């Protein structure tokens with residue numbers, strides 16, 4: 001279970017007149033379930049990249065349970081991310097030549113953490129995302145199936161925070177609802193904080209809090225049920 005504190009954060013890219021992300025202060029409680037919304041180019045993926053330490057900020061602090069991850073050496077930060085963050089990226093980062101279950105297990109194998117119980121859990125997760133063929137190769141799968149493999153892989157090590165970038169984007173309504181159920185269920189079961197970038201209103205409605213970005217800034221931050229002022 002991890003809390004997130006962001007302070008005085010600024011991200012700029014060369015050639016752009018204005019910063020793509022400018023956040024004075026953001027606090028997400030451990031175990032909270034948060035939607036990040038906003039139009040294309042509003043900074044959602046950049047925010048995810050910086051809070052997971054994949055991107056470095058020019059200024060500001062990103063603290064998980066009080067620990068500033070920007071201060072960690074790169075290899076320590078990579079290890080911290082592998083252990084604590086379940087990340088589902090838009091482009092999945094799966095290995096096409098490997099099967100579904102091999103993909104789910106790969107990060108755990110690289111971390112020498114793929115014991116028999118972890119292998120069993122990998123199969124359980126593939127079942128939970130309704131993938132009946134764990135040995136099917138990724139390169140023969142549909143985009144929606146790949147997305148479900150990526151979700152199973154992110155959840156394998158019962159991370160303290162689950163971060164998903166458009167996790168229902170390639171799925172039909174039924175599969176999207178199943179993925180939403182799974183993310184919410186597993187986050188609740190393990191106490192994980194859940195941060196979801198999404199345009200999927202049904203998924204957004206199921207989360208505790210909605211943070212809207214526009215031009216890299218937070219323009220709304222509301223609890224579920226709260227209406228716009």
Ligand SMILES: Nc1ncnc2c1ncn2[C@@H]1O[C@H](COP(=O)(O)OP(=O)(O)OP(=O)(O)O)[C@@H](O)[C@H]1O
Nearest residue numbers: 013014016020038039040041042043044045046047
């Ligand atoms: N490496 C980079 N170099 C230059 N500009 C970048 C870089 N990465 C992102 N940007 C710019 O930063 C802005 C925010 O991008 P970001 O990907 O965070 O938006 P987003 O809200 O996730 O958009 P989408 O919903 O389309 O994925 C965009 O204008 C984008 O072009």
